[in-house]
Amino acid sequence: MHRNAPTRDIDEARLTVTPPKQQAAGVTAVTVALERAVEEMGVVRTARTLARVNQQHGFDCPGCAWPEPTGHRRPAEFCENGAKAVAEEATLRTVTPEFFAAHSIADLSGKSGYWLGQQGRLTHPMVLRPGDTHYAPISWDDAYRLIAETLRGLDSPDEALFYTSGRTANETAFLYQLLVRSFGTNNLPDCSNMCHESSGTALTGSIGIGKGSVSIDDFERADLIVVAGQNPGTNHPRMLSALQKAKAAGARVIAVNPLPETGLLGFRDPQTVKGFTTGVAIADDFLQIRLGGDMALFQGLAKLLFEAEDRAPGTVVDHAFVDAHTAGFAEYEKQCRAVDLAIVEEATGLSREQLARTAGMLAESRSTIVCWAMGLTQQRHGVATIEEITNLLLLRGMIGKPGAGVCPVRGHSNVQGDRTMGIWEQMPEPFLAALDSEFGITSPRRHGYDTVDAIRAMRDGRAKVFVGMGGNFVSATPDTEVTEAGLRSCALTVQVSTKLNRSHVVHGHTALILPTLGRTDADLGPDGRKQQVSVEDSMSMVHLSTGRLTPVSDDLRSEVAIVCELAAELFGPEHPVPWARLRADYDLIRDAIGRVVPGCADYNTKVRRHNGFQLPHPPRDAREFRTATGKANFAVNELHWLPVPEGRLILQSLRSHDQYNTTIYGLDDRYRGIHNGRKVILVNAADITALGFADGDLVDVISEWADGDRRVTGFRIVGYSTPRGNAAAYYPETNPLVPLDHVAERSNTPVSKAVTVRLEPHVHMPAAAS
DSSP: OOOOOOOOOOOOOOOOOOEOOSSSSSSHHHHHHOOOHHHHHHHEEEEEETTTTOOOBBBOOOOOOOOSSOOOOOOSSHHHHHHHHHHHHHOOOOOOHHHHHHSSSHHHTSSHHHHHHHOOOESOOEOOOOTTTOOOOOOOOHHHHHHHHHHTSSSSSGEEEEETTTTTHHHOOOOOOOHHHHHOOOOOOOOOGTTTHHHHHHHHHSSSSSSSOOGGGGGOOEEEEEEEEEOHHHHHHHHHHHHHHHHTTEEEEEOSSSSSHHHHOOOOOTSSTTTTTBBBOOOOOEEEEOOOHHHHHHHHHHHHHHHHHHHSTTTSSSSHHHHHHOOOOHHHHHHHHTTOOOHHHHHHOOOOHHHHHHHHHHHHHHSSEEEEEEHHHHSSTHHHHHHHHHHHHHHHHOOOTOOOEEEOOOBBBBBBHHTTTTSSOOOOHHHHHHHHHHTTOOOOOOOOOOOOOHHHHHHHOOEEEEEESSOOOOHSSSHHHHHHHHHHHHEEEEEEEEEEGGTSSOOOOOEEEEEEEOBBBBOOOOSSOOEEEEEEEETEEEEEOOOBBSSSSSTOOHHHHHHHHHHHHHHOTTOOHHHHHHHHHHHHHHHHHHHHHHTOOOOOHHTTTTTTTOOOOOOHHSOOOOSSSSSOOOOOOOOOOOOOTTTTTEEEEEEOTTTTTTTTOOOOOOTTTEOOOOOEEEOHHHHHHHHOOTTOOEEEEEETTTTTEEEEEEEEEEEEEEEEEEEETTTTTTGGGGGTBBBBBTTTTEEEEETTEEEEEEOOOOOOOO
């Protein structure tokens, strides 16, 4: 049975604003999740599908990367947004060749990303040739032939870009990077470049591995959990359950964020009787910090901890840990003691009392976890900020002990697994050597392009082919006008996708859409045997995922099949990699992973354990730090923060509660009180008045950069609780404001959380007379 997609697009004139909610989840979350699921999938399909989400013999949620509990799992081991993600993928709506015949590129280009995504699952491979106005069907063989001929015709393999989103499974990611390196390039930009690259860069230098050091079980062992620059209630709602359990076990929670986040202030667990009636205040303290003030916060807290150590020697600094396991402590201590707390107050907007109270909680805690996400990583000095967090934990000996450590909370479900499997433009020599030895190829050693450099390469004519393995590159990346122009200059763009999105209508001279199976779909090999894939969560747990739904079309192919069949066409039968065998049996892929990827020995056996297995993490497992010094390194950073220019605001982009990354599920950000629209900018009431506006005014938002201004139009001002001088608005609507060269130092991550903007009255321009 197929369902009709909605025909009405977003109408911002219908936007309404209500007071923000004081409680998250609860009955409303259950009701919304079920309504959305039934609307997309029907009653029977909803019941069968949701019962398998995040279960041992089910499929991994295609949403976030928050881990599943290692013990008992509840019947509904998913959140509201997880249910929405599943419904989006398992929808009965379809986008067929007849749809493309009825809708020209010009027509589709005028639709919002929300409307495009609501149309349903792609069913057939489609091609758009130069001069065509509509996509047309193409056979799989002809599609592979077109890609292979174009790639072989390039002057250099480095003229091709191979993007990856976090939805790909480990098996796909491993084969994809094998194809790309067999072809002769390391151009493997991925979504990690835009989210946690700052985390990986900082942690690799500080502790020798770019991953978090805690497990889900550590939350119930922690005394103190700091959640900084992260909105769990919207982005990782299942984290609220883990925080609730931690509080029940005695932990305290500190929230650090420019905006009050409903989930941290009040949480109603919808899977308990009490959760239907009363909420739990998750955060014991809320530090409403100014954008860009996080580095100052953690340096200021360190200064206060050193002063506490002076008052009670041997009670605050873990000297035994510092002496045995760290390097650079003396220089770090000197730098921290010189910090001016008056500047910290100005930079953070926090009072001396708040700073002292927080430092006291850190000093008293026997086991501290610090969690963070994009609010920290997408800052100009994001790498240094995360180094300061790590410094603080090293000072207290909070690495490599139960209930303590660093916890970067990853976004997309397998974004961390992609990196483990080799999706990185800078993979180290031991990995490349092992890959070459396993398959008899010669991987290139020259580093490739990350996401920002890939856009620059397209802009400058150095890249001519773009292949996207999942994701929505156009809507995920900064400086939208530059990105779109770059893609349009390509000779060929290829999108491997489950659903229609903006990247399909911003295309190269020739464009292909290749429809693929989703996480929920049954994946049958050539012999009809059901295949399984594996994923890695945000805490390095690797486990199997098995889709069971009958695909909406016989023309869908798995991502593994697409990679293997394209490779067979590209390289021919004499290539040393046995692509046909790997395509037929995913166990063979996992065997190869076990021999190539560090920490994955005996992969096939371990991934079949009840909860899968946890990848090694030397700092966590043995307080072993594989850095240049052989120890954990204290970093010394000059203090940076963000003063607000006169008459300007510092803007951060964020998600609504009705979206995940670039996928817009609906138009109801109910926790913040925004309904039926998305073009809003949240501004402190005093700033609205000072800038000469009123709540509800329509404005244009203009970002200021050295190469000129960038503008988005027709945004409604909404008075909101945010620090003076700060503002917030949704992406991808505000991505055009983020300059391509506005990136984090060392990680090259787009700085989407610190954009200087001004507001101008919006002037409605009447349509031109026909």
